[in-house]
Amino acid sequence: MNRILKLQSALLRVIEEQEGKVEERDQSLDWERVHMASCARLGFLMAEEKGQDPELAACACSVHDFGRILTGKQKGHAEKGYHPVKDFLDKLELFTKEEIEIISLAVKNHSRKSKIGSWIEEIVKDADVVDCYQYGIPFVRDAQQMRYEEYIKRNQPEEEE
Ligand SMILES: [Fe+2]
Incomplete structure (x- = not known):
């Protein structure tokens, strides 16, 4: 087994610990x-698809909202997640x-949706908007809307001549 489930199990425990800590959360x-x-x-x-490390990408995606999980707040959650996720x-x-x-770093930079970052940052940002859309x-x-549209455009099959 790879490390994705181990990481996600530990994250589920962190999420469980947040129950009742923040009065009003921006997301449940x-x-x-x-x-x-x-x-x-x-x-x-x-x-x-990109020939990159899928396990590492899945791990970064799993923890990308760590800051919001801890604070309950959307505002500044990407940057606020940086140090806590490192400790975790x-x-x-x-x-x-x-x-x-x-x-x-992918956690820290994932809110910069209009910027192009490292391969893993790009995957976290794309996965984030596609999942929200879903x-x-x-x-x-x-x-966010623009990134979603770009993603769809990039992944459309070529029109046949
Ligand atoms: Fe997200």
Whole structure:
């Protein structure tokens, strides 16, 4: 077995611990549970298509909203997730220092939807918007809508002449 399930099990425990801690959450804890697993699956497939590491991509997708899971708030959640997710990954002892930095940076930068980042950041951002679209979660920022449209355009089969 690879490390995705181990990471997600540990994350489910963190999510469980948040029950009742924040009075009003911008997203429910059930959404956090569903979204992390669903994004991970999308990210895994996207990485396979790009010839990148699918396990690492799925792991980054799983934890990308770590900041919002802890604070309950959407605002600034990507940046706020950076240090806590690093600690979380450190304690798991599943990843090398280098992998932890790659994942944590993808967490930190995933809200920059109009910017182009590292391959793994791009996958996290694409998986995030595709998953929100799948569940009918409205895009609140133009950059999210644009990223979704770009993704669909890129993945459309070529028209036959
Ligand atoms: Fe997300």
